[in-house]
Amino acid sequence: MHQTTAGEQTILIHPDAPLKPDFGAPCNGCGLCCLAEPCPLGVVLSGSRRGACRAVRWDDASHLYRCGALVAPQDVLRRALPVAIGFLATPLAPLLKRLAGRWIAAGAGCDSTLLAAKPEEVADNSVSP
Numbered sequence: 310m311h312q313t314t315a316g317e318q319t320i321l322i323h324p325d326a327p328l329k330p331d332f333g334a335p336c337n338g339c340g341l342c343c344l345a346e347p348c349p350l351g352v353v354l355s356g357s358r359r360g361a362c363r364a365v366r367w368d369d370a371s372h373l374y375r376c377g378a379l380v381a382p383q384d385v386l387r388r389a390l391p392v393a394i395g396f397l398a399t400p401l402a403p404l405l406k407r408l409a410g411r412w413i414a415a416g417a418g419c420d421s422t423l424l425a426a427k428p429e430e431v432a433d434n435s436v437s438p
Contacts, residue, residue: 320361332418343376350409378412
């Protein structure tokens with residue numbers, strides 16, 4: 310990810326990902342919000358407030374991004390927990406999966422106000438020196 314001086318970010322998104330839905334529309338798995346920065350749960354799971362959430366997962370079969378806390382909770386916990394307590398990933402995974410949907414507001418609609426542009430759109434609008 311790259312932060313420009315104008316407050317813009319370049320975020321690498323899988324080319325098969327759907328376009329970002331309008332604010333409030335149902336989530337379509339575009340991944341933009343998770344790839345821009347982690348949500349509060351993602352901050353805990355990623356150990357960072359900046360950059361792409363480490364829990365986000367690309368699903369080749371459905372061509373969508375999904376929250377790993379929902380689709381791969383044991384893997385996400387294994388990576389997030391300190392090694393000394395990594396053994397807790399297995400027993401905690403069902404709990405994380407059950408609570409994650411609520412914590413990330415799954416089904417509440419797109420809450421991202423980010424605006425997405427394809428690289429060629431950005432290049433077309435750039436100012437020549």
